[in-house]
Amino acid sequence: MSKRIITISRQFGSGGHSIGEKVAEKLGIAFYDSEKLTQKIADETDFDISFIRENDEKAYSGMGMFFDLGIHGGTSFTSLSLYDQLYIAQHNAIREVAEKEPCVIVGRCADYVLEDRDDALHVLIYADNDYRASRILGEYGKRDLKIEKRMKDKDNKRMNYYKHYTNREWGDALNYHLCLNSGVIGIDECVDIIVDIAKK
Amino acid sequence: MSKRIITISRQFGSGGHSIGEKVAEKLGIAFYDSEKLTQKIADETDFDISFIRENDEKAYSGMGMFFDLGIHGGTSFTSLSLYDQLYIAQHNAIREVAEKEPCVIVGRCADYVLEDRDDALHVLIYADNDYRASRILGEYGKRDLKIEKRMKDKDNKRMNYYKHYTNREWGDALNYHLCLNSGVIGIDECVDIIVDIAKK
Numbered sequence: 001m002s003k004r005i006i007t008i009s010r011q012f013g014s015g016g017h018s019i020g021e022k023v024a025e026k027l028g029i030a031f032y033d034s035e036k037l038t039q040k041i042a043d044e045t046d047f048d049i050s051f052i053r054e055n056d057e058k059a060y061s062g063m064g065m066f067f068d069l070g071i072h073g074g075t076s077f078t079s080l081s082l083y084d085q086l087y088i089a090q091h092n093a094i095r096e097v098a099e100k101e102p103c104v105i106v107g108r109c110a111d112y113v114l115e116d117r118d119d120a121l122h123v124l125i126y127a128d129n130d131y132r133a134s135r136i137l138g139e140y141g142k143r144d145l146k147i148e149k150r151m152k153d154k155d156n157k158r159m160n161y162y163k164h165y166t167n168r169e170w171g172d173a174l175n176y177h178l179c180l181n182s183g184v185i186g187i188d189e190c191v192d193i194i195v196d197i198a199k200k
Numbered sequence: 201m202s203k204r205i206i207t208i209s210r211q212f213g214s215g216g217h218s219i220g221e222k223v224a225e226k227l228g229i230a231f232y233d234s235e236k237l238t239q240k241i242a243d244e245t246d247f248d249i250s251f252i253r254e255n256d257e258k259a260y261s262g263m264g265m266f267f268d269l270g271i272h273g274g275t276s277f278t279s280l281s282l283y284d285q286l287y288i289a290q291h292n293a294i295r296e297v298a299e300k301e302p303c304v305i306v307g308r309c310a311d312y313v314l315e316d317r318d319d320a321l322h323v324l325i326y327a328d329n330d331y332r333a334s335r336i337l338g339e340y341g342k343r344d345l346k347i348e349k350r351m352k353d354k355d356n357k358r359m360n361y362y363k364h365y366t367n368r369e370w371g372d373a374l375n376y377h378l379c380l381n382s383g384v385i386g387i388d389e390c391v392d393i394i395v396d397i398a399k400k
Binding site for chain 1: 321324326371372373374376377378379380381384385386389393396397400
Protein backbone atom coordinates (compact mmCIF):
# COMPACT_ATOMS: atom_id res chain seq x y z
CA MET A 1 0.00 0.00 0.00
CA SER A 2 1.64 3.26 -1.13
CA LYS A 3 -0.41 5.41 1.25
CA ARG A 4 -0.33 3.82 4.69
CA ILE A 5 -1.74 6.87 6.50
CA ILE A 6 -4.99 8.58 5.59
CA THR A 7 -6.00 11.87 7.18
CA ILE A 8 -9.63 12.94 6.92
CA SER A 9 -10.71 16.53 7.42
CA ARG A 10 -14.45 16.88 7.36
CA GLN A 11 -17.34 19.29 7.50
CA PHE A 12 -19.81 18.66 10.32
CA GLY A 13 -22.55 16.32 9.08
CA SER A 14 -20.74 15.32 5.87
CA GLY A 15 -20.19 11.74 7.03
CA GLY A 16 -16.40 12.14 7.16
CA HIS A 17 -16.18 10.23 10.44
CA SER A 18 -18.15 7.26 9.08
CA ILE A 19 -16.15 7.32 5.85
CA GLY A 20 -12.90 7.23 7.84
CA GLU A 21 -14.17 4.31 9.94
CA LYS A 22 -15.19 2.31 6.88
CA VAL A 23 -11.91 3.04 5.06
CA ALA A 24 -9.94 1.78 8.08
CA GLU A 25 -12.10 -1.33 8.24
CA LYS A 26 -11.72 -2.09 4.52
CA LEU A 27 -7.96 -1.56 4.61
CA GLY A 28 -7.64 -3.44 7.91
CA ILE A 29 -5.76 -0.58 9.60
CA ALA A 30 -6.17 1.39 12.84
CA PHE A 31 -8.70 4.21 13.20
CA TYR A 32 -8.03 7.30 15.30
CA ASP A 33 -10.85 9.75 15.93
CA SER A 34 -11.33 12.37 18.62
CA GLU A 35 -12.23 9.82 21.29
CA LYS A 36 -9.23 7.56 20.67
CA LEU A 37 -6.76 10.46 20.51
CA THR A 38 -8.30 11.98 23.66
CA GLN A 39 -7.85 8.70 25.52
CA LYS A 40 -4.26 8.39 24.34
CA ILE A 41 -3.40 11.92 25.50
CA ALA A 42 -5.14 11.41 28.84
CA ASP A 43 -3.19 8.17 29.36
CA GLU A 44 0.18 9.66 28.45
CA THR A 45 0.11 13.26 29.72
CA ASP A 46 -1.09 15.23 32.74
CA PHE A 47 -4.17 16.50 30.89
CA ASP A 48 -7.48 15.64 32.49
CA ILE A 49 -9.78 13.76 30.09
CA SER A 50 -12.68 16.17 30.70
CA PHE A 51 -10.45 19.18 29.90
CA ILE A 52 -9.39 17.56 26.61
CA ARG A 53 -13.00 16.79 25.66
CA GLU A 54 -14.18 20.28 26.58
CA ASN A 55 -11.46 22.03 24.57
CA ASP A 56 -11.36 19.74 21.58
CA GLU A 57 -10.72 21.65 18.31
CA LYS A 58 -11.13 25.04 19.94
CA ALA A 59 -8.87 27.98 19.08
CA TYR A 60 -8.24 30.71 21.62
CA SER A 61 -6.78 33.58 19.68
CA GLY A 62 -8.96 36.66 19.83
CA MET A 63 -7.12 37.98 16.79
CA GLY A 64 -7.37 34.72 14.84
CA MET A 65 -3.67 35.15 14.15
CA PHE A 66 -1.09 32.49 13.56
CA PHE A 67 2.01 32.04 15.64
CA ASP A 68 4.57 29.43 14.80
CA LEU A 69 4.77 27.00 17.71
CA GLY A 70 8.01 25.55 16.43
CA ILE A 71 6.82 22.04 17.20
CA HIS A 72 7.91 20.58 13.89
CA GLY A 73 11.37 20.78 15.37
CA GLY A 74 10.30 18.92 18.51
CA THR A 75 11.05 21.76 20.94
CA SER A 76 8.95 21.75 24.10
CA PHE A 77 7.28 24.87 25.47
CA THR A 78 6.11 25.07 29.06
CA SER A 79 5.21 28.76 28.99
CA LEU A 80 2.39 28.25 26.48
CA SER A 81 -1.29 28.40 27.43
CA LEU A 82 -3.03 25.15 28.34
CA TYR A 83 -4.88 25.26 25.01
CA ASP A 84 -1.67 25.48 22.99
CA GLN A 85 -0.13 22.74 25.15
CA LEU A 86 -3.16 20.60 24.34
CA TYR A 87 -2.65 21.26 20.63
CA ILE A 88 0.98 20.19 20.98
CA ALA A 89 -0.03 17.03 22.84
CA GLN A 90 -2.47 16.24 19.99
CA HIS A 91 0.22 17.04 17.42
CA ASN A 92 2.66 14.67 19.13
CA ALA A 93 0.03 11.95 19.51
CA ILE A 94 -0.74 12.16 15.77
CA ARG A 95 2.95 12.02 14.81
CA GLU A 96 3.39 9.01 17.10
CA VAL A 97 0.49 6.94 15.81
CA ALA A 98 1.48 7.71 12.19
CA GLU A 99 4.99 6.49 12.95
CA LYS A 100 3.74 3.42 14.79
CA GLU A 101 1.20 1.94 12.40
CA PRO A 102 -0.83 2.38 9.20
CA CYS A 103 -3.97 4.26 10.20
CA VAL A 104 -6.84 6.62 9.41
CA ILE A 105 -6.86 9.84 11.46
CA VAL A 106 -9.93 12.09 11.55
CA GLY A 107 -9.68 15.85 12.21
CA ARG A 108 -7.24 17.68 14.50
CA CYS A 109 -5.27 19.30 11.59
CA ALA A 110 -3.73 15.89 10.87
CA ASP A 111 -3.25 16.88 7.21
CA TYR A 112 -1.01 19.74 8.36
CA VAL A 113 0.71 17.80 11.13
CA LEU A 114 1.66 15.05 8.65
CA GLU A 115 2.20 17.17 5.53
CA ASP A 116 5.86 16.13 5.29
CA ARG A 117 5.07 12.40 5.02
CA ASP A 118 5.07 10.96 1.50
CA ASP A 119 3.11 7.94 2.74
CA ALA A 120 0.09 10.02 3.78
CA LEU A 121 -3.04 10.68 1.71
CA HIS A 122 -4.89 13.83 2.75
CA VAL A 123 -8.65 13.82 2.18
CA LEU A 124 -11.35 16.47 2.68
CA ILE A 125 -15.02 15.46 2.98
CA TYR A 126 -17.82 18.03 2.73
CA ALA A 127 -21.38 18.30 1.48
CA ASP A 128 -24.19 20.72 0.73
CA ASN A 129 -26.12 22.13 3.68
CA ASP A 130 -29.39 20.27 3.02
CA TYR A 131 -27.62 16.94 2.94
CA ARG A 132 -25.66 17.73 6.10
CA ALA A 133 -28.74 18.99 7.95
CA SER A 134 -30.62 15.82 7.20
CA ARG A 135 -27.72 13.60 8.34
CA ILE A 136 -27.20 15.63 11.54
CA LEU A 137 -30.87 15.45 12.49
CA GLY A 138 -30.90 11.71 11.77
CA GLU A 139 -27.74 11.02 13.76
CA TYR A 140 -27.86 13.48 16.69
CA GLY A 141 -31.57 14.38 16.79
CA LYS A 142 -33.31 17.74 17.13
CA ARG A 143 -32.10 20.36 19.60
CA ASP A 144 -33.35 23.77 20.68
CA LEU A 145 -30.78 25.46 18.49
CA LYS A 146 -31.80 25.65 14.82
CA ILE A 147 -29.96 23.23 12.55
CA GLU A 148 -28.55 26.05 10.36
CA LYS A 149 -27.07 27.68 13.47
CA ARG A 150 -25.65 24.38 14.73
CA MET A 151 -23.87 23.80 11.42
CA LYS A 152 -22.59 27.36 11.19
CA ASP A 153 -21.24 27.32 14.78
CA LYS A 154 -19.45 24.02 14.26
CA ASP A 155 -18.06 25.05 10.84
CA ASN A 156 -16.76 28.31 12.27
CA LYS A 157 -15.19 26.55 15.25
CA ARG A 158 -13.32 24.11 13.02
CA MET A 159 -12.29 26.81 10.53
CA ASN A 160 -10.90 29.00 13.33
CA TYR A 161 -9.06 26.11 14.94
CA TYR A 162 -7.55 25.10 11.60
CA LYS A 163 -6.60 28.65 10.64
CA HIS A 164 -5.17 29.35 14.09
CA TYR A 165 -2.84 26.37 14.19
CA THR A 166 -1.93 25.99 10.50
CA ASN A 167 -2.22 29.52 9.04
CA ARG A 168 -4.13 27.93 6.16
CA GLU A 169 -7.66 28.49 4.93
CA TRP A 170 -9.95 25.57 5.73
CA GLY A 171 -11.39 24.14 2.51
CA ASP A 172 -8.53 25.14 0.20
CA ALA A 173 -8.36 22.15 -2.16
CA LEU A 174 -4.62 22.57 -2.66
CA ASN A 175 -3.98 21.43 0.93
CA TYR A 176 -5.47 18.00 0.18
CA HIS A 177 -4.86 15.25 -2.37
CA LEU A 178 -8.53 14.46 -2.72
CA CYS A 179 -11.72 16.41 -1.87
CA LEU A 180 -15.11 14.73 -2.06
CA ASN A 181 -18.65 16.06 -1.81
CA SER A 182 -20.18 13.07 -0.02
CA GLY A 183 -23.76 14.21 -0.72
CA VAL A 184 -23.22 14.13 -4.48
CA ILE A 185 -20.82 11.17 -4.66
CA GLY A 186 -22.29 8.99 -1.89
CA ILE A 187 -20.74 7.75 1.36
CA ASP A 188 -19.90 4.23 0.13
CA GLU A 189 -18.51 5.57 -3.17
CA CYS A 190 -16.24 7.95 -1.22
CA VAL A 191 -14.99 4.98 0.80
CA ASP A 192 -14.23 3.00 -2.37
CA ILE A 193 -12.39 5.90 -4.03
CA ILE A 194 -10.16 6.44 -0.98
CA VAL A 195 -9.46 2.72 -0.54
CA ASP A 196 -8.55 2.34 -4.24
CA ILE A 197 -6.13 5.27 -4.15
CA ALA A 198 -4.53 4.09 -0.90
CA LYS A 199 -3.97 0.63 -2.35
CA LYS A 200 -2.38 1.78 -5.63
CA MET B 201 -25.79 8.44 -16.66
CA SER B 202 -26.76 10.68 -13.74
CA LYS B 203 -24.16 13.34 -14.54
CA ARG B 204 -24.36 14.11 -18.26
CA ILE B 205 -22.22 17.26 -18.04
CA ILE B 206 -18.75 17.40 -16.53
CA THR B 207 -16.96 20.69 -15.97
CA ILE B 208 -13.22 20.63 -15.39
CA SER B 209 -11.36 23.52 -13.78
CA ARG B 210 -7.64 23.00 -13.78
CA GLN B 211 -4.33 24.36 -12.70
CA PHE B 212 -1.84 24.99 -15.51
CA GLY B 213 0.26 21.86 -16.06
CA SER B 214 -1.93 19.58 -13.92
CA GLY B 215 -3.16 17.56 -16.90
CA GLY B 216 -6.76 18.73 -16.52
CA HIS B 217 -7.15 19.18 -20.27
CA SER B 218 -5.93 15.64 -21.04
CA ILE B 219 -8.10 14.24 -18.25
CA GLY B 220 -11.15 15.99 -19.70
CA GLU B 221 -10.40 14.67 -23.19
CA LYS B 222 -10.01 11.09 -21.93
CA VAL B 223 -13.18 11.30 -19.81
CA ALA B 224 -15.17 12.49 -22.85
CA GLU B 225 -13.71 9.67 -24.95
CA LYS B 226 -14.47 6.99 -22.34
CA LEU B 227 -18.03 8.25 -21.85
CA GLY B 228 -18.51 8.76 -25.59
CA ILE B 229 -19.64 12.38 -25.17
CA ALA B 230 -18.61 15.74 -26.68
CA PHE B 231 -15.53 17.62 -25.49
CA TYR B 232 -15.38 21.42 -25.33
CA ASP B 233 -12.09 23.12 -24.63
CA SER B 234 -10.90 26.65 -25.32
CA GLU B 235 -10.38 26.02 -29.03
CA LYS B 236 -13.82 24.51 -29.64
CA LEU B 237 -15.63 27.20 -27.64
CA THR B 238 -13.61 29.91 -29.40
CA GLN B 239 -14.60 28.52 -32.79
CA LYS B 240 -18.26 28.33 -31.77
CA ILE B 241 -18.27 31.96 -30.58
CA ALA B 242 -16.45 33.15 -33.71
CA ASP B 243 -19.00 31.31 -35.88
CA GLU B 244 -22.04 32.64 -34.06
CA THR B 245 -21.13 36.19 -32.98
CA ASP B 246 -19.34 39.26 -34.36
CA PHE B 247 -16.20 38.53 -32.34
CA ASP B 248 -13.04 38.10 -34.36
CA ILE B 249 -11.36 34.75 -33.66
CA SER B 250 -7.97 36.38 -32.98
CA PHE B 251 -9.56 38.75 -30.41
CA ILE B 252 -11.15 35.79 -28.62
CA ARG B 253 -7.86 33.86 -28.54
CA GLU B 254 -5.93 36.89 -27.33
CA ASN B 255 -8.34 37.65 -24.50
CA ASP B 256 -9.11 34.13 -23.41
CA GLU B 257 -9.55 33.88 -19.62
CA LYS B 258 -8.35 37.40 -18.98
CA ALA B 259 -9.99 39.68 -16.41
CA TYR B 260 -9.84 43.42 -16.85
CA SER B 261 -10.74 44.85 -13.49
CA GLY B 262 -7.89 46.83 -11.98
CA MET B 263 -9.60 46.51 -8.61
CA GLY B 264 -10.22 42.78 -8.94
CA MET B 265 -13.77 43.57 -7.88
CA PHE B 266 -16.91 41.67 -8.77
CA PHE B 267 -19.90 43.20 -10.47
CA ASP B 268 -23.00 41.18 -11.10
CA LEU B 269 -23.56 40.96 -14.85
CA GLY B 270 -27.09 39.70 -14.34
CA ILE B 271 -26.65 37.18 -17.12
CA HIS B 272 -28.20 34.32 -15.21
CA GLY B 273 -31.48 36.06 -15.96
CA GLY B 274 -30.68 36.27 -19.67
CA THR B 275 -30.63 40.07 -19.88
CA SER B 276 -28.40 41.45 -22.63
CA PHE B 277 -25.97 44.34 -22.08
CA THR B 278 -24.63 46.33 -25.01
CA SER B 279 -22.94 48.98 -22.89
CA LEU B 280 -20.41 46.52 -21.41
CA SER B 281 -16.75 46.46 -22.38
CA LEU B 282 -15.66 44.07 -25.14
CA TYR B 283 -14.06 41.83 -22.51
CA ASP B 284 -17.27 41.50 -20.55
CA GLN B 285 -19.22 40.93 -23.76
CA LEU B 286 -16.77 38.15 -24.58
CA TYR B 287 -17.36 36.60 -21.15
CA ILE B 288 -21.11 36.73 -21.80
CA ALA B 289 -20.65 35.12 -25.22
CA GLN B 290 -18.64 32.32 -23.55
CA HIS B 291 -21.27 32.01 -20.81
CA ASN B 292 -24.03 31.67 -23.42
CA ALA B 293 -22.01 29.20 -25.48
CA ILE B 294 -21.46 27.01 -22.39
CA ARG B 295 -25.16 27.13 -21.45
CA GLU B 296 -26.07 26.18 -25.04
CA VAL B 297 -23.74 23.19 -25.38
CA ALA B 298 -24.80 21.89 -21.94
CA GLU B 299 -28.43 22.12 -23.02
CA LYS B 300 -27.74 20.51 -26.39
CA GLU B 301 -25.71 17.42 -25.50
CA PRO B 302 -23.84 15.49 -22.80
CA CYS B 303 -20.32 16.90 -22.71
CA VAL B 304 -17.10 17.70 -20.88
CA ILE B 305 -16.26 21.43 -20.68
CA VAL B 306 -12.79 22.59 -19.65
CA GLY B 307 -12.22 25.99 -17.99
CA ARG B 308 -14.05 29.29 -18.59
CA CYS B 309 -15.80 29.25 -15.18
CA ALA B 310 -18.08 26.47 -16.47
CA ASP B 311 -18.59 25.22 -12.89
CA TYR B 312 -20.10 28.61 -12.00
CA VAL B 313 -22.01 29.04 -15.26
CA LEU B 314 -23.68 25.63 -14.79
CA GLU B 315 -23.96 25.61 -10.99
CA ASP B 316 -27.78 25.41 -11.15
CA ARG B 317 -27.78 22.17 -13.16
CA ASP B 318 -28.33 18.97 -11.16
CA ASP B 319 -26.96 16.91 -14.04
CA ALA B 320 -23.52 18.54 -13.87
CA LEU B 321 -20.47 17.19 -12.04
CA HIS B 322 -17.93 19.89 -11.18
CA VAL B 323 -14.31 18.76 -10.97
CA LEU B 324 -11.09 20.57 -10.02
CA ILE B 325 -7.70 19.20 -11.10
CA TYR B 326 -4.45 20.49 -9.58
CA ALA B 327 -0.99 19.23 -8.66
CA ASP B 328 2.20 20.11 -6.84
CA ASN B 329 4.59 22.55 -8.52
CA ASP B 330 7.34 20.01 -9.30
CA TYR B 331 4.91 17.72 -11.06
CA ARG B 332 3.39 20.59 -13.04
CA ALA B 333 6.77 22.01 -14.01
CA SER B 334 7.91 18.67 -15.39
CA ARG B 335 4.68 18.21 -17.39
CA ILE B 336 4.81 21.78 -18.77
CA LEU B 337 8.43 21.42 -19.89
CA GLY B 338 7.61 18.06 -21.51
CA GLU B 339 4.52 19.34 -23.27
CA TYR B 340 5.36 22.94 -24.23
CA GLY B 341 9.17 22.96 -24.04
CA LYS B 342 11.58 25.42 -22.47
CA ARG B 343 11.15 29.17 -22.88
CA ASP B 344 13.13 32.22 -21.85
CA LEU B 345 10.81 32.79 -18.90
CA LYS B 346 11.59 30.61 -15.88
CA ILE B 347 9.15 27.76 -15.33
CA GLU B 348 8.21 29.00 -11.82
CA LYS B 349 7.32 32.40 -13.29
CA ARG B 350 5.33 30.84 -16.14
CA MET B 351 3.26 28.82 -13.67
CA LYS B 352 2.74 31.75 -11.33
CA ASP B 353 1.65 34.08 -14.17
CA LYS B 354 -0.81 31.56 -15.55
CA ASP B 355 -2.17 30.66 -12.08
CA ASN B 356 -2.68 34.33 -11.26
CA LYS B 357 -4.36 35.03 -14.60
CA ARG B 358 -6.85 32.18 -14.08
CA MET B 359 -7.46 33.08 -10.43
CA ASN B 360 -8.17 36.71 -11.31
CA TYR B 361 -10.48 35.77 -14.17
CA TYR B 362 -12.37 33.34 -11.95
CA LYS B 363 -12.62 35.78 -9.05
CA HIS B 364 -13.65 38.64 -11.34
CA TYR B 365 -16.54 36.82 -12.98
CA THR B 366 -17.75 34.55 -10.16
CA ASN B 367 -16.84 36.44 -6.95
CA ARG B 368 -15.50 33.12 -5.66
CA GLU B 369 -12.02 32.10 -4.59
CA TRP B 370 -10.35 29.80 -7.10
CA GLY B 371 -9.45 26.51 -5.41
CA ASP B 372 -12.19 26.54 -2.75
CA ALA B 373 -13.12 22.84 -2.59
CA LEU B 374 -16.74 23.66 -1.68
CA ASN B 375 -17.36 24.98 -5.22
CA TYR B 376 -16.66 21.54 -6.69
CA HIS B 377 -18.00 18.03 -6.20
CA LEU B 378 -14.61 16.45 -6.63
CA CYS B 379 -11.04 17.81 -6.38
CA LEU B 380 -8.10 15.67 -7.44
CA ASN B 381 -4.34 16.12 -7.12
CA SER B 382 -3.35 14.49 -10.42
CA GLY B 383 0.32 14.24 -9.43
CA VAL B 384 -0.48 12.10 -6.39
CA ILE B 385 -3.44 10.17 -7.79
CA GLY B 386 -2.29 9.75 -11.41
CA ILE B 387 -3.84 11.00 -14.67
CA ASP B 388 -5.47 7.69 -15.66
CA GLU B 389 -6.76 7.11 -12.12
CA CYS B 390 -8.35 10.59 -12.15
CA VAL B 391 -10.06 9.70 -15.44
CA ASP B 392 -11.42 6.46 -13.98
CA ILE B 393 -12.73 8.14 -10.81
CA ILE B 394 -14.58 10.81 -12.82
CA VAL B 395 -16.01 8.29 -15.29
CA ASP B 396 -17.23 6.03 -12.46
CA ILE B 397 -18.97 8.90 -10.66
CA ALA B 398 -20.55 10.20 -13.87
CA LYS B 399 -21.93 6.75 -14.70
CA LYS B 400 -23.45 6.07 -11.26
